[in-house]
Amino acid sequence: MNDIPNSIEARDRAYQLHPLVDLRKHETTGSLVIDRGEGVYVFDIEGKRYFEGLAGLWSVAVGFGEKRLAEVAKAQMEKLPYYHIFSHKTHGPSVELAEKLIQMAPVPMSKVHFTSSGSEANDLVVKLCWYRSNALGRPDKKKIIGRVKGYHGVTIAAGSITGLARNHASFDLPLDRMRHTNCPDYGSAALPGESEAAFSKRMADDLEKLILEEGPDTVAAFFGEPVMASGGVYVPPENYWQEIQRVLKKYDILLVADEVITGFGRTGNMFGCQTYGIKPDVMVISKQMASSYMPIAGILMSEDFYAPIADESSRLGVFGHGYTASGHPVATAVALENLKIIEERDLLGNCRARSPGFIAHLDELSRHERVKTWRGVGLLGALELHPTGEPGEAGAAMAAAALEEGVIARAVGDAFCLCPPLIITEAEIDEMFAAVGRALDRLG
Ligand code: PMP
Numbered sequence: 001m002n003d004i005p006n007s008i009e010a011r012d013r014a015y016q017l018h019p020l021v022d023l024r025k026h027e028t029t030g031s032l033v034i035d036r037g038e039g040v041y042v043f044d045i046e047g048k049r050y051f052e053g054l055a056g057l058w059s060v061a062v063g064f065g066e067k068r069l070a071e072v073a074k075a076q077m078e079k080l081p082y083y084h085i086f087s088h089k090t091h092g093p094s095v096e097l098a099e100k101l102i103q104m105a106p107v108p109m110s111k112v113h114f115t116s117s118g119s120e121a122n123d124l125v126v127k128l129c130w131y132r133s134n135a136l137g138r139p140d141k142k143k144i145i146g147r148v149k150g151y152h153g154v155t156i157a158a159g160s161i162t163g164l165a166r167n168h169a170s171f172d173l174p175l176d177r178m179r180h181t182n183c184p185d186y187g188s189a190a191l192p193g194e195s196e197a198a199f200s201k202r203m204a205d206d207l208e209k210l211i212l213e214e215g216p217d218t219v220a221a222f223f224g225e226p227v228m229a230s231g232g233v234y235v236p237p238e239n240y241w242q243e244i245q246r247v248l249k250k251y252d253i254l255l256v257a258d259e260v261i262t263g264f265g266r267t268g269n270m271f272g273c274q275t276y277g278i279k280p281d282v283m284v285i286s287k288q289m290a291s292s293y294m295p296i297a298g299i300l301m302s303e304d305f306y307a308p309i310a311d312e313s314s315r316l317g318v319f320g321h322g323y324t325a326s327g328h329p330v331a332t333a334v335a336l337e338n339l340k341i342i343e344e345r346d347l348l349g350n351c352r353a354r355s356p357g358f359i360a361h362l363d364e365l366s367r368h369e370r371v372k373t374w375r376g377v378g379l380l381g382a383l384e385l386h387p388t389g390e391p392g393e394a395g396a397a398m399a400a401a402a403l404e405e406g407v408i409a410r411a412v413g414d415a416f417c418l419c420p421p422l423i424i425t426e427a428e429i430d431e432m433f434a435a436v437g438r439a440l441d442r443l444g
Pocket of ligand 1: 057116117118119120122151152153154225229230258259260261286297
Protein backbone atom coordinates (compact mmCIF):
# COMPACT_ATOMS: atom_id res chain seq x y z
CA MET A 1 0.00 0.00 0.00
CA ASN A 2 1.06 3.59 -0.49
CA ASP A 3 -0.35 6.89 0.70
CA ILE A 4 -1.12 8.37 -2.73
CA PRO A 5 -4.75 9.60 -2.76
CA ASN A 6 -6.90 7.51 -5.03
CA SER A 7 -7.69 10.17 -7.63
CA ILE A 8 -6.42 10.12 -11.21
CA GLU A 9 -4.98 13.58 -10.73
CA ALA A 10 -2.99 12.61 -7.64
CA ARG A 11 -1.78 9.34 -9.11
CA ASP A 12 -0.80 11.17 -12.29
CA ARG A 13 1.37 13.54 -10.27
CA ALA A 14 2.87 10.61 -8.43
CA TYR A 15 3.72 8.42 -11.37
CA GLN A 16 3.83 10.22 -14.69
CA LEU A 17 6.57 12.37 -16.22
CA HIS A 18 4.95 15.10 -18.33
CA PRO A 19 6.16 16.96 -21.42
CA LEU A 20 6.35 20.74 -21.60
CA VAL A 21 5.98 21.54 -17.91
CA ASP A 22 8.29 22.59 -15.12
CA LEU A 23 8.44 19.14 -13.53
CA ARG A 24 8.94 20.41 -9.97
CA LYS A 25 6.07 22.85 -10.32
CA HIS A 26 3.96 20.12 -11.82
CA GLU A 27 4.36 18.05 -8.66
CA THR A 28 2.11 20.58 -6.96
CA THR A 29 0.02 21.97 -9.82
CA GLY A 30 -0.88 18.68 -11.47
CA SER A 31 -2.96 18.18 -14.59
CA LEU A 32 -6.44 18.79 -15.87
CA VAL A 33 -7.90 15.32 -16.28
CA ILE A 34 -9.67 14.95 -19.62
CA ASP A 35 -12.21 12.19 -19.54
CA ARG A 36 -14.02 12.05 -22.88
CA GLY A 37 -14.53 13.86 -26.16
CA GLU A 38 -17.28 14.61 -28.62
CA GLY A 39 -16.90 16.54 -31.87
CA VAL A 40 -14.88 19.72 -31.24
CA TYR A 41 -15.27 19.36 -27.45
CA VAL A 42 -13.58 17.45 -24.64
CA PHE A 43 -14.92 17.06 -21.10
CA ASP A 44 -12.96 16.94 -17.89
CA ILE A 45 -13.50 14.42 -15.14
CA GLU A 46 -16.00 16.75 -13.47
CA GLY A 47 -18.02 16.98 -16.68
CA LYS A 48 -16.94 20.53 -17.61
CA ARG A 49 -16.91 21.03 -21.37
CA TYR A 50 -13.95 22.60 -23.25
CA PHE A 51 -13.61 23.66 -26.83
CA GLU A 52 -10.54 21.82 -28.21
CA GLY A 53 -9.00 24.78 -30.01
CA LEU A 54 -5.85 22.83 -30.90
CA ALA A 55 -7.55 19.57 -32.01
CA GLY A 56 -5.58 17.76 -29.29
CA LEU A 57 -2.05 18.31 -30.53
CA TRP A 58 -2.95 19.81 -33.94
CA SER A 59 -4.24 16.44 -34.97
CA VAL A 60 -7.85 15.35 -34.38
CA ALA A 61 -9.17 16.29 -37.85
CA VAL A 62 -12.43 14.34 -37.65
CA GLY A 63 -13.20 15.43 -34.10
CA PHE A 64 -13.55 13.36 -30.96
CA GLY A 65 -15.81 10.33 -30.54
CA GLU A 66 -15.86 9.23 -34.19
CA LYS A 67 -17.54 5.82 -33.97
CA ARG A 68 -16.40 4.59 -37.38
CA LEU A 69 -12.79 4.68 -36.22
CA ALA A 70 -13.64 2.76 -33.04
CA GLU A 71 -15.49 0.12 -35.05
CA VAL A 72 -12.66 -0.34 -37.54
CA ALA A 73 -10.15 -0.65 -34.68
CA LYS A 74 -12.30 -3.28 -32.97
CA ALA A 75 -12.76 -5.30 -36.15
CA GLN A 76 -9.03 -5.23 -36.93
CA MET A 77 -8.16 -6.12 -33.31
CA GLU A 78 -10.35 -9.18 -33.62
CA LYS A 79 -9.05 -10.24 -37.02
CA LEU A 80 -5.31 -9.56 -36.74
CA PRO A 81 -4.37 -7.37 -33.77
CA TYR A 82 -0.70 -7.36 -34.60
CA TYR A 83 1.71 -8.36 -37.22
CA HIS A 84 4.97 -6.95 -38.51
CA ILE A 85 6.54 -6.28 -41.89
CA PHE A 86 10.03 -7.65 -41.18
CA SER A 87 11.75 -10.35 -43.25
CA HIS A 88 9.33 -10.65 -46.18
CA LYS A 89 6.04 -10.51 -44.20
CA THR A 90 3.22 -8.08 -44.70
CA HIS A 91 -0.51 -7.60 -44.06
CA GLY A 92 -3.44 -5.98 -45.83
CA PRO A 93 -4.00 -2.73 -43.88
CA SER A 94 -0.38 -1.56 -44.16
CA VAL A 95 -0.34 -2.26 -47.91
CA GLU A 96 -3.65 -0.52 -48.50
CA LEU A 97 -2.56 2.57 -46.60
CA ALA A 98 0.83 2.70 -48.34
CA GLU A 99 -0.85 2.44 -51.74
CA LYS A 100 -3.42 5.08 -50.83
CA LEU A 101 -0.69 7.51 -49.70
CA ILE A 102 1.31 7.00 -52.89
CA GLN A 103 -1.85 7.80 -54.84
CA MET A 104 -2.54 10.89 -52.74
CA ALA A 105 1.00 12.27 -52.80
CA PRO A 106 1.31 15.68 -54.46
CA VAL A 107 4.48 14.64 -56.34
CA PRO A 108 5.46 11.18 -57.62
CA MET A 109 6.49 9.07 -54.65
CA SER A 110 7.82 5.56 -54.70
CA LYS A 111 7.88 4.01 -51.22
CA VAL A 112 6.29 4.50 -47.80
CA HIS A 113 7.62 3.45 -44.42
CA PHE A 114 5.51 3.74 -41.27
CA THR A 115 6.61 4.72 -37.79
CA SER A 116 4.69 5.38 -34.57
CA SER A 117 5.56 9.05 -34.17
CA GLY A 118 6.64 12.08 -36.14
CA SER A 119 9.90 12.23 -34.21
CA GLU A 120 10.79 8.69 -35.18
CA ALA A 121 9.87 9.44 -38.78
CA ASN A 122 12.20 12.45 -38.92
CA ASP A 123 14.97 10.50 -37.21
CA LEU A 124 14.59 7.83 -39.85
CA VAL A 125 14.82 10.38 -42.66
CA VAL A 126 18.13 11.58 -41.22
CA LYS A 127 19.41 8.00 -41.07
CA LEU A 128 18.29 7.41 -44.64
CA CYS A 129 19.97 10.61 -45.85
CA TRP A 130 23.22 9.42 -44.31
CA TYR A 131 22.81 5.88 -45.68
CA ARG A 132 22.02 7.31 -49.12
CA SER A 133 25.05 9.62 -49.14
CA ASN A 134 27.25 6.64 -48.28
CA ALA A 135 25.56 4.64 -51.03
CA LEU A 136 26.33 7.41 -53.52
CA GLY A 137 29.98 7.54 -52.48
CA ARG A 138 29.57 10.99 -50.91
CA PRO A 139 30.41 10.19 -47.28
CA ASP A 140 30.90 13.87 -46.41
CA LYS A 141 27.42 14.94 -47.56
CA LYS A 142 25.77 14.45 -44.18
CA LYS A 143 24.85 17.82 -42.65
CA ILE A 144 21.20 18.64 -42.14
CA ILE A 145 19.75 22.16 -42.17
CA GLY A 146 16.61 23.00 -40.20
CA ARG A 147 15.23 26.39 -39.22
CA VAL A 148 15.17 28.48 -36.07
CA LYS A 149 11.73 27.83 -34.48
CA GLY A 150 11.22 24.80 -36.72
CA TYR A 151 9.79 21.75 -34.99
CA HIS A 152 10.48 18.19 -36.06
CA GLY A 153 10.19 16.26 -32.81
CA VAL A 154 12.33 15.36 -29.84
CA THR A 155 14.31 12.21 -30.55
CA ILE A 156 18.04 12.75 -30.89
CA ALA A 157 18.25 13.57 -34.60
CA ALA A 158 14.76 15.06 -34.96
CA GLY A 159 15.28 17.11 -31.78
CA SER A 160 18.52 18.39 -33.28
CA ILE A 161 16.75 19.63 -36.42
CA THR A 162 14.12 21.29 -34.25
CA GLY A 163 15.19 24.90 -33.81
CA LEU A 164 13.82 25.60 -30.33
CA ALA A 165 16.14 26.17 -27.38
CA ARG A 166 13.71 24.47 -24.99
CA ASN A 167 14.20 21.19 -26.82
CA HIS A 168 18.00 21.44 -26.83
CA ALA A 169 19.02 22.85 -23.45
CA SER A 170 20.73 20.30 -21.19
CA PHE A 171 19.94 17.46 -23.59
CA ASP A 172 23.32 18.01 -25.30
CA LEU A 173 21.53 18.83 -28.55
CA PRO A 174 21.81 19.64 -31.37
CA LEU A 175 24.07 16.94 -32.81
CA ASP A 176 27.10 18.43 -34.50
CA ARG A 177 25.91 17.68 -38.04
CA MET A 178 22.85 19.88 -37.66
CA ARG A 179 22.58 23.55 -38.66
CA HIS A 180 19.76 26.09 -38.50
CA THR A 181 18.85 28.88 -40.88
CA ASN A 182 16.46 31.77 -40.23
CA CYS A 183 12.77 31.51 -39.44
CA PRO A 184 10.71 33.27 -42.13
CA ASP A 185 8.97 35.52 -39.62
CA TYR A 186 8.09 38.31 -42.02
CA GLY A 187 5.97 40.08 -39.40
CA SER A 188 8.87 40.87 -37.09
CA ALA A 189 12.05 40.24 -39.10
CA ALA A 190 11.25 42.22 -42.27
CA LEU A 191 13.27 45.38 -42.80
CA PRO A 192 11.34 48.67 -43.01
CA GLY A 193 9.55 48.76 -46.37
CA GLU A 194 10.77 45.29 -47.37
CA SER A 195 8.21 43.43 -49.50
CA GLU A 196 7.34 39.81 -48.79
CA ALA A 197 9.09 38.73 -52.00
CA ALA A 198 12.25 40.68 -51.12
CA PHE A 199 12.19 39.22 -47.61
CA SER A 200 11.88 35.70 -49.04
CA LYS A 201 14.82 36.34 -51.33
CA ARG A 202 16.83 37.49 -48.31
CA MET A 203 15.90 34.30 -46.41
CA ALA A 204 17.11 32.25 -49.39
CA ASP A 205 20.32 34.32 -49.55
CA ASP A 206 20.90 33.55 -45.85
CA LEU A 207 20.42 29.85 -46.55
CA GLU A 208 22.80 30.01 -49.50
CA LYS A 209 25.40 31.77 -47.37
CA LEU A 210 25.14 29.04 -44.73
CA ILE A 211 25.48 26.32 -47.38
CA LEU A 212 28.56 28.00 -48.86
CA GLU A 213 30.14 28.46 -45.43
CA GLU A 214 29.60 24.79 -44.61
CA GLY A 215 30.57 23.61 -48.08
CA PRO A 216 27.76 22.43 -50.39
CA ASP A 217 29.30 18.96 -50.60
CA THR A 218 28.77 18.51 -46.87
CA VAL A 219 25.05 19.33 -46.79
CA ALA A 220 22.63 16.45 -47.39
CA ALA A 221 19.18 17.84 -46.70
CA PHE A 222 16.98 20.73 -45.66
CA PHE A 223 14.00 19.99 -43.42
CA GLY A 224 11.02 22.35 -43.32
CA GLU A 225 7.40 22.40 -42.30
CA PRO A 226 5.37 23.96 -45.15
CA VAL A 227 3.89 26.18 -42.42
CA MET A 228 5.88 26.29 -39.20
CA ALA A 229 3.36 25.36 -36.52
CA SER A 230 4.67 24.23 -33.12
CA GLY A 231 7.24 27.04 -33.10
CA GLY A 232 4.42 29.62 -33.11
CA VAL A 233 2.63 29.39 -36.51
CA TYR A 234 4.74 31.19 -39.13
CA VAL A 235 3.08 31.28 -42.52
CA PRO A 236 5.64 31.48 -45.34
CA PRO A 237 5.70 34.86 -47.07
CA GLU A 238 5.16 35.20 -50.81
CA ASN A 239 7.68 33.27 -52.92
CA TYR A 240 9.46 31.85 -49.86
CA TRP A 241 9.33 28.21 -50.91
CA GLN A 242 10.20 29.03 -54.53
CA GLU A 243 13.33 30.87 -53.37
CA ILE A 244 14.36 28.14 -50.91
CA GLN A 245 13.87 25.41 -53.51
CA ARG A 246 15.95 27.34 -56.06
CA VAL A 247 18.90 27.36 -53.63
CA LEU A 248 18.52 23.70 -52.64
CA LYS A 249 18.41 22.62 -56.27
CA LYS A 250 21.53 24.63 -57.08
CA TYR A 251 23.55 22.72 -54.47
CA ASP A 252 21.93 19.29 -54.89
CA ILE A 253 20.42 19.31 -51.42
CA LEU A 254 17.39 17.14 -50.63
CA LEU A 255 14.16 18.77 -49.53
CA VAL A 256 12.26 17.06 -46.72
CA ALA A 257 8.76 18.47 -46.22
CA ASP A 258 7.60 17.82 -42.69
CA GLU A 259 3.84 17.64 -43.21
CA VAL A 260 3.14 16.25 -39.74
CA ILE A 261 0.74 19.14 -38.99
CA THR A 262 -0.01 20.52 -42.46
CA GLY A 263 -0.83 17.14 -44.02
CA PHE A 264 -4.38 15.92 -44.72
CA GLY A 265 -6.19 19.18 -45.12
CA ARG A 266 -4.99 21.70 -42.56
CA THR A 267 -4.13 24.43 -45.08
CA GLY A 268 -7.16 23.75 -47.33
CA ASN A 269 -5.35 21.35 -49.67
CA MET A 270 -4.51 17.74 -48.91
CA PHE A 271 -0.89 18.73 -48.28
CA GLY A 272 0.86 21.97 -47.44
CA CYS A 273 3.21 21.21 -50.35
CA GLN A 274 0.27 21.84 -52.70
CA THR A 275 -0.61 25.14 -51.03
CA TYR A 276 2.94 26.44 -51.45
CA GLY A 277 4.18 24.70 -54.62
CA ILE A 278 6.74 22.57 -52.77
CA LYS A 279 8.27 19.60 -54.59
CA PRO A 280 9.84 17.50 -51.86
CA ASP A 281 12.11 14.45 -52.16
CA VAL A 282 10.71 13.11 -48.89
CA MET A 283 7.50 13.87 -46.99
CA VAL A 284 6.93 13.19 -43.32
CA ILE A 285 3.31 12.60 -42.28
CA SER A 286 1.39 11.84 -39.08
CA LYS A 287 -1.27 13.44 -36.85
CA GLN A 288 -4.31 14.05 -39.10
CA MET A 289 -3.49 10.85 -41.04
CA ALA A 290 -5.28 8.92 -38.28
CA SER A 291 -6.66 11.96 -36.43
CA SER A 292 -4.29 10.72 -33.69
CA TYR A 293 -6.77 7.96 -32.76
CA MET A 294 -3.78 5.63 -33.10
CA PRO A 295 -0.08 6.49 -32.91
CA ILE A 296 1.08 6.42 -36.51
CA ALA A 297 3.40 8.43 -38.72
CA GLY A 298 5.33 7.72 -41.86
CA ILE A 299 7.62 8.88 -44.61
CA LEU A 300 7.06 8.98 -48.35
CA MET A 301 10.12 8.99 -50.58
CA SER A 302 10.75 9.56 -54.26
CA GLU A 303 12.25 6.86 -56.46
CA ASP A 304 15.40 8.93 -56.73
CA PHE A 305 15.70 8.95 -52.94
CA TYR A 306 14.88 5.26 -52.63
CA ALA A 307 17.02 3.74 -55.40
CA PRO A 308 20.51 4.28 -53.89
CA ILE A 309 19.20 3.07 -50.52
CA ALA A 310 17.91 -0.12 -52.09
CA ASP A 311 21.23 -0.64 -53.88
CA GLU A 312 23.18 -0.12 -50.68
CA SER A 313 21.04 -2.69 -48.84
CA SER A 314 21.80 -5.18 -51.62
CA ARG A 315 25.49 -4.47 -51.30
CA LEU A 316 25.27 -5.05 -47.53
CA GLY A 317 22.90 -7.98 -47.89
CA VAL A 318 20.22 -6.49 -45.65
CA PHE A 319 18.45 -3.22 -44.86
CA GLY A 320 19.33 -2.93 -41.19
CA HIS A 321 16.37 -0.90 -40.01
CA GLY A 322 12.90 -1.67 -38.68
CA TYR A 323 10.40 -0.96 -35.88
CA THR A 324 8.20 -3.54 -34.15
CA ALA A 325 5.12 -1.37 -34.75
CA SER A 326 5.90 -0.24 -38.30
CA GLY A 327 2.68 -0.43 -40.32
CA HIS A 328 0.81 -1.75 -37.27
CA PRO A 329 -2.43 -3.31 -38.60
CA VAL A 330 -4.80 -1.53 -36.19
CA ALA A 331 -3.08 1.85 -36.69
CA THR A 332 -3.03 1.53 -40.48
CA ALA A 333 -6.66 0.31 -40.60
CA VAL A 334 -7.76 3.29 -38.49
CA ALA A 335 -5.75 5.71 -40.65
CA LEU A 336 -7.38 4.33 -43.82
CA GLU A 337 -10.86 4.80 -42.38
CA ASN A 338 -9.93 8.28 -41.16
CA LEU A 339 -8.77 9.24 -44.67
CA LYS A 340 -12.06 7.89 -46.03
CA ILE A 341 -13.95 10.13 -43.61
CA ILE A 342 -11.83 13.15 -44.60
CA GLU A 343 -12.75 12.49 -48.23
CA GLU A 344 -16.40 11.51 -47.78
CA ARG A 345 -17.17 14.50 -45.58
CA ASP A 346 -15.07 16.78 -47.77
CA LEU A 347 -13.12 18.16 -44.82
CA LEU A 348 -10.78 19.92 -47.23
CA GLY A 349 -13.80 21.72 -48.62
CA ASN A 350 -14.91 22.49 -45.07
CA CYS A 351 -11.47 23.86 -44.26
CA ARG A 352 -11.59 26.10 -47.32
CA ALA A 353 -15.14 27.21 -46.57
CA ARG A 354 -14.47 27.94 -42.89
CA SER A 355 -11.03 29.51 -43.35
CA PRO A 356 -12.15 33.04 -44.35
CA GLY A 357 -14.27 33.26 -41.17
CA PHE A 358 -11.43 31.88 -39.06
CA ILE A 359 -8.98 34.40 -40.53
CA ALA A 360 -11.49 37.26 -40.19
CA HIS A 361 -11.84 36.50 -36.48
CA LEU A 362 -8.05 36.50 -36.04
CA ASP A 363 -7.86 39.79 -37.88
CA GLU A 364 -10.63 41.29 -35.79
CA LEU A 365 -9.06 40.17 -32.51
CA SER A 366 -5.72 41.57 -33.63
CA ARG A 367 -7.26 45.01 -32.99
CA HIS A 368 -7.48 44.16 -29.29
CA GLU A 369 -4.98 46.20 -27.28
CA ARG A 370 -3.30 43.03 -26.04
CA VAL A 371 -2.62 41.71 -29.54
CA LYS A 372 0.31 42.73 -31.70
CA THR A 373 -0.54 40.81 -34.89
CA TRP A 374 -2.06 37.62 -36.26
CA ARG A 375 -0.81 34.88 -38.57
CA GLY A 376 -2.78 32.13 -40.23
CA VAL A 377 -3.74 29.99 -43.19
CA GLY A 378 -6.51 27.42 -43.63
CA LEU A 379 -7.61 26.48 -40.11
CA LEU A 380 -4.25 27.13 -38.48
CA GLY A 381 -3.53 30.45 -36.82
CA ALA A 382 -2.00 32.47 -34.00
CA LEU A 383 -2.50 35.73 -32.21
CA GLU A 384 0.87 37.25 -31.33
CA LEU A 385 0.42 39.10 -28.04
CA HIS A 386 2.31 42.14 -26.86
CA PRO A 387 4.92 40.90 -24.43
CA THR A 388 4.40 41.59 -20.74
CA GLY A 389 7.39 40.92 -18.50
CA GLU A 390 9.37 37.81 -19.39
CA PRO A 391 9.01 36.33 -22.91
CA GLY A 392 6.15 33.85 -22.82
CA GLU A 393 4.43 35.42 -19.82
CA ALA A 394 1.67 37.03 -21.90
CA GLY A 395 1.15 33.81 -23.84
CA ALA A 396 0.89 31.72 -20.68
CA ALA A 397 -1.56 34.18 -19.12
CA MET A 398 -3.66 34.05 -22.30
CA ALA A 399 -3.71 30.24 -22.39
CA ALA A 400 -4.82 30.24 -18.73
CA ALA A 401 -7.52 32.85 -19.40
CA ALA A 402 -8.75 30.88 -22.43
CA LEU A 403 -8.99 27.75 -20.29
CA GLU A 404 -11.10 29.71 -17.80
CA GLU A 405 -13.34 30.61 -20.73
CA GLY A 406 -13.53 26.96 -21.75
CA VAL A 407 -11.06 26.91 -24.66
CA ILE A 408 -8.00 24.68 -24.71
CA ALA A 409 -5.27 26.09 -26.97
CA ARG A 410 -1.51 26.40 -27.00
CA ALA A 411 0.73 29.34 -26.17
CA VAL A 412 4.16 29.20 -27.82
CA GLY A 413 6.10 32.07 -26.33
CA ASP A 414 3.65 34.95 -26.71
CA ALA A 415 1.86 33.39 -29.69
CA PHE A 416 -1.56 32.02 -28.82
CA CYS A 417 -2.10 29.23 -31.35
CA LEU A 418 -5.37 27.82 -32.66
CA CYS A 419 -5.87 24.73 -34.82
CA PRO A 420 -9.41 23.39 -34.35
CA PRO A 421 -10.69 20.07 -35.70
CA LEU A 422 -11.38 20.22 -39.46
CA ILE A 423 -15.05 19.31 -38.86
CA ILE A 424 -15.64 22.70 -37.22
CA THR A 425 -18.83 24.56 -38.25
CA GLU A 426 -19.23 28.28 -38.77
CA ALA A 427 -21.23 28.56 -35.52
CA GLU A 428 -18.49 26.71 -33.63
CA ILE A 429 -15.85 29.06 -35.03
CA ASP A 430 -17.90 32.01 -33.78
CA GLU A 431 -18.29 30.33 -30.40
CA MET A 432 -14.56 29.62 -30.09
CA PHE A 433 -13.52 33.15 -30.99
CA ALA A 434 -16.15 34.70 -28.71
CA ALA A 435 -14.52 32.81 -25.82
CA VAL A 436 -11.02 33.80 -27.01
CA GLY A 437 -12.18 37.45 -27.11
CA ARG A 438 -13.48 37.17 -23.53
CA ALA A 439 -10.16 35.63 -22.51
CA LEU A 440 -8.30 38.63 -23.99
CA ASP A 441 -10.59 40.97 -22.04
CA ARG A 442 -9.87 39.02 -18.87
CA LEU A 443 -6.17 39.89 -19.26
CA GLY A 444 -7.23 43.47 -18.43
N1 PMP B 1 7.11 17.29 -36.97
C1 PMP B 1 6.20 18.26 -36.80
C2 PMP B 1 6.03 19.30 -37.87
C3 PMP B 1 5.41 18.29 -35.65
O1 PMP B 1 4.53 19.28 -35.49
C4 PMP B 1 5.58 17.28 -34.68
C5 PMP B 1 4.74 17.24 -33.42
N2 PMP B 1 4.08 18.39 -33.07
C6 PMP B 1 6.55 16.31 -34.91
C7 PMP B 1 7.29 16.33 -36.06
C8 PMP B 1 6.83 15.25 -33.89
O2 PMP B 1 5.82 14.32 -33.85
P1 PMP B 1 5.66 13.37 -32.57
O3 PMP B 1 5.24 14.23 -31.43
O4 PMP B 1 4.62 12.38 -33.01
O5 PMP B 1 6.96 12.72 -32.35
